[in-house]
Amino acid sequence: MNDIDLRTKRKLKRRKENRRIILEVAEKLFVKKGYRGTAVDDIAENAQFSKATIYRYFENKLDIFTQIVMATIEQSQKDLTKIAKKNTSSEERLREFIQYILGYYQKKKNLARILFMERDLIKKFVEVERGGHFMHHFRKKKIPKNVDVMIDDIFNQLCKVIKQGISSGEFRKQDPKDACFLLGAIMRGFHFTGFNQVKKYSVEEATDLISNVFLNGIKKP
Amino acid sequence: MNDIDLRTKRKLKRRKENRRIILEVAEKLFVKKGYRGTAVDDIAENAQFSKATIYRYFENKLDIFTQIVMATIEQSQKDLTKIAKKNTSSEERLREFIQYILGYYQKKKNLARILFMERDLIKKFVEVERGGHFMHHFRKKKIPKNVDVMIDDIFNQLCKVIKQGISSGEFRKQDPKDACFLLGAIMRGFHFTGFNQVKKYSVEEATDLISNVFLNGIKKP
Amino acid sequence: MNDIDLRTKRKLKRRKENRRIILEVAEKLFVKKGYRGTAVDDIAENAQFSKATIYRYFENKLDIFTQIVMATIEQSQKDLTKIAKKNTSSEERLREFIQYILGYYQKKKNLARILFMERDLIKKFVEVERGGHFMHHFRKKKIPKNVDVMIDDIFNQLCKVIKQGISSGEFRKQDPKDACFLLGAIMRGFHFTGFNQVKKYSVEEATDLISNVFLNGIKKP
Amino acid sequence: MNDIDLRTKRKLKRRKENRRIILEVAEKLFVKKGYRGTAVDDIAENAQFSKATIYRYFENKLDIFTQIVMATIEQSQKDLTKIAKKNTSSEERLREFIQYILGYYQKKKNLARILFMERDLIKKFVEVERGGHFMHHFRKKKIPKNVDVMIDDIFNQLCKVIKQGISSGEFRKQDPKDACFLLGAIMRGFHFTGFNQVKKYSVEEATDLISNVFLNGIKKP
């Protein structure tokens, strides 16, 4: 009956919306207080649900975290792919890459932090994801791609841009993977600043600084 | 009597040795499982002491962590100061800096991780350290310098080298602080690699890669 | 809907009932083994709940104790006020006071003991109570009056009765506060009997004894 | 040999002196922080001995406490016996009794507190003492009398005075034991004042107040 159909649809919509709310709230908390510092109680309270409800939407505390991270990476993968496909010069696209990543992860700083920090977490995270045992009745949903596949893909996009720059003569001859890894490191390092960072860089300033040095070095030619 | 003296000496030595063992074990665990992930019970078990004994040697879990971090930073500060004072070219010293840091922190990777991760911790850490209330009878020992002071100092050593390079004409004109911060970021980024790092760089390879790009950029001159 | 209403009511009732059980059990234990001698584990076990559940009902071990003491004092304050307001002679009311206090605190002997013993506790107790920071979601409940205010009030009720007796000519001239304090001391002393008390006094016997000596002492010949 | 004899004597003297120091320090601490609040570490530190040494002089924490209490009671028993034997009137001796007890226990308030409070303690205390298992090698020493025997004795001294007063016609006819128990209660009550005691009584004031009310109450008009 159409009636049932509509009701189901409504339900599904509400479910999705609730999921979204929980994830949003959780992300804020994870970013602010870290993974271990965030209690499921906190998430529940902030999302205005009971704790048990949270567990109806997500398998695990880790599951919640996983979803957040995957969404984040997925998004950036999409956006970066777009940039890589542009017709501008390699230098230009590189600069855009940098700007995008700095900008996108600025508000998610601690999320990245967590990802790169809590090793146990990541291990479990990857296991769970790989093992794929974490589908459960209604919660079933295809995991589009593995996180590391996505990250590899991002890496490769970047690599391709550099490779193109090399063959086009924009960049000098070198191992593009090395350069690419180094660029990744620079950006990571920009996020993981200590507690005594003297100067705060805006996204623009940071983009300029990084592109400049990465492209030209600090040495007099 | 000489006899007593010797016995006291032996005892002191054993105390020191035990401390060392605990710290060593704790460092390993902190590095492996993070600060919060490491229970004092774990440390005790691995060090083959009872938990209470751990508390005879250290005031706190945080105290243990503090000691580890401080020792690490202090050591690198000393070593880097030596390098900075050498009579070689700025480029050469820069390269040595990079090599030293990469090498020294290779085994302490996650220690740095923790330091950059657990914000609350660091706050307490600095407070405790400043307040200096955590000495206890035999545990007394002067804290030579504040952590942030030490870190600032390291930063400044690096800065000075770059400044000298600029005035000597080795490096082109630029804000040395920016360059310095960027170099710091690169090295941090090298440590905070994700779980999917494709290629493992030896210290030498990494040093070459970083110096090369940092000094010359990737662009064709 | 009435249905929901009823269910909620039922739940609330059970909550209240559980609280009551815990408090009852805790009181018994505190009375038997003192505050420090009673572990939250003990309370949990005797109340047939898990320790964690205890913490769902009360903020703290101290909180549990606080609730017990406050309820006790509050109750006696109320009852004594009633007695004080009666129209009988001062002598009669004094006798009732004595009888009430002896009777009411007979089973709570050690509770009073604790209160008069564990000075640190009381300090915290008063602080917490004053600061009033120890409410938590459902646990919220207004603390009607401060403990010391309540105790002062009891003292004053007693004082008033004696004062009235003096002005009515029942008692001889004297400082009512002194007399009042002395009476308080007598009753306290009756509770804090050592382990070798020769004779056990029933409430009636004790009331007679105390009234007799105390009244004939302060009464006009 | 005389030589050995002297040495032994010297040793014994030192032992006694050390014991005294420990007991003195412990008493202060017990009085100030209660039994449970006082750590053996505290006692050791304050007595300037190592903790292990404390255990060479005393079996137990409880043993230390026991010794203190026994010495205290023994002393008061001796002094009170002297008073009881005086040739003054019953009233006069009663007053002296009161004054002595108030004065002697003023500085030991909390000691009495502990004795009357920590029930477990007293139970163990009595058991240990009765069982008499707590002699140990050199620690052996005759316990002159059981605590309760001593306390009974004190009670009886008091009783006798009152009895004499009754037969001499100073006091009116009554059960001397009742009167005696009541007087005991008054004095106990004077020590166990709450945390909100309005007025502080000097020993003299308190003696006057108590004697006045108590004596006028039992005295023939």
Add this chain to the structure above:
DNA sequence: TATGAATGAGCATTCATTCAT
């Protein structure tokens, strides 16, 4: 004899997760 070192047993408190309604 005196003591520094070591420890087992215990304690208050937290939190992710399950369950009954």
Add this chain to the structure above:
DNA sequence: TATGAATGAATGCTCATTCAT
């Protein structure tokens, strides 16, 4: 479906007591 209630398993820390020198 949503949730309040319940809990097992940890965790950091303390302290009386024992032991080896």
